[in-house]
Amino acid sequence: MPKKDDKTERLYRLAMRYSKFYGGKIAVMPNVPVRSLDDFSIWYTPGVAAVSRAIEKDHNLSFELTSRWNTIAIVSDGTRVLGLGNVGPEAAMPVMEGKAMIFKYLGGVNAVPLTVNVHDQQGIFNTVSSLEPAFGGFNLEDIESPKCFYLLDSLRKSVKVPVWHDDQQGTAGATLAGLLSSIRLTGRKASQTKIVFLGTGAANVATARILAVAGFDQGNIIMVDSKGILNPERDDMDELMLHNPWKYDLAIKTNSERMKGGLEDALKGADVLVAASGPGPDKFPKEYIKGMNKDAITFMLANPVPEIWPWEAKDMGARIVATGRSDFPNQVNNSIIFPALFRGALDCGASAITDEMIVAASSEIARYAYENGMSEEHIIPTMKEWEVYPNVAAAVARKAVGQRIAKRSMSAKKFHDNAKRIIEGSRMMLSALIKSRLIKMPPQ
């Protein structure tokens, strides 16, 4: 464990106190007026029977006549929670509740945290599949690798609503957004940019996969892990084929020069470093960055401490540095992606979240950054620039319509206005509850 600073200690104390005070971060709220108890005969029996009968005839109506259109489940088995590791489903709950709160506040999405006591991949697959009738989508969260790859791929194929694994796709989408801005700032072409990944966990594997869809050449990617540069002649290839076919696949598709060696060799002549390898500082000798091309781009994404401190990376010649932290410039943060992406997918009734939809989200974020004062210190918008969310939702929904996987089609403007109305509504509802003191201010 890295040494905790005072600020973190203070946040730990507050989180404990507030969690006890509020007894959790989310609640289920009626969405309809109850003028008198007579209304129950509309919302519940006998009136509700008509709604049931209609849905029995046409299951698609469950997306119109119930809250399914805007409700997703956040599913976790608690095997890889934050930097804490395998803490189990009960201990994963506060994290999933927090995620549900962010979904609602930034995306207007009703997200239900479901931490499950099932750990084998087939068991989780069956659990999620059986929940499909109740939800408009699934966000898989904090599930260990490579199980998470199997689950995402298999559920994407079998379930008819969007399935998302935030640790893979959210991080990949946010990283891609930052990369698109960075190459624009440094005058590079995606197809010619040489990218080194340090670490081959869920996030980097997913990012390397999505880059191919975004116009980058996978042959120009070099992946490095604790055993060195990934290449198809490595001794562990057969083990990977059986236990991590996703990484195995990348070993063959990336590194077209078939380079061998370590991180230092990989970085010579590279344009970009995306490190997601474990907390720093000094995770590797910072001098390696000197071997990179001019105007190097480095993403040091480990939390809580980046692999190399940003100022040190800059001293070594990096022009753009991003981290996972909000107290440094250029935070690569999933929260900029997942609320808006689900907003868009739910609004158009998408049957999946495709890689192309993720690329559409990332491109829209990069475009928004460009039009709103993009600089080396500001390659991606922050959560405060919330106007970006409806824009991203609209871009995602339009992409789904173009790919013919959407139930509803509207113009980009209408998707945007609709998303904006829902997200604004969600924020206004919370502030109304705070104003009326139904949600109290935290204790001093």
Next chain:
Amino acid sequence: MAGIDNRIKFRDAREGDVEALAELVARLKRLNEEFDSMLKVRDDIKDVSRSYISSAVKDKNCIVLVAENDGKVVGLLKADIRERRFSQPMTEGRIIEFYIMPEYRKHGGGTEMLHHAIDRMKRIGVKIVSAEFPSQNKISVEFYAKQGFRPITNIHAKLI
């Protein structure tokens, strides 16, 4: 992706291939280990593989085929030619080692190499071809089934 992989060529192994082939045998044995703990490899796997393949290359009762790309050995197939004592047809070619480097898989290279080996065996009078591999290796089970093979003998084991 099915089809013929143009990159690779096949030929009989030569003494000069021994180092490269020993490496492939060791890789294959480590792959087998992944399927069953009773196939755990010895610590001196490289040395054993070297002497094993070195004598196989010289043995008249062995066929050792090499897959090559641009002068580099990227695959190996070794079969033993045996006479069956109680069954007919009598001359059997038993594939014992079959390994192709990862990036040459799934492009039809394996199928092509098997066909080469079968042609080679036919020319010396082999009438039945068989293959040995770990029972848990589902990839091999599927591969041979697709090529028209079926299970004929099971070998069961336990540690005592």
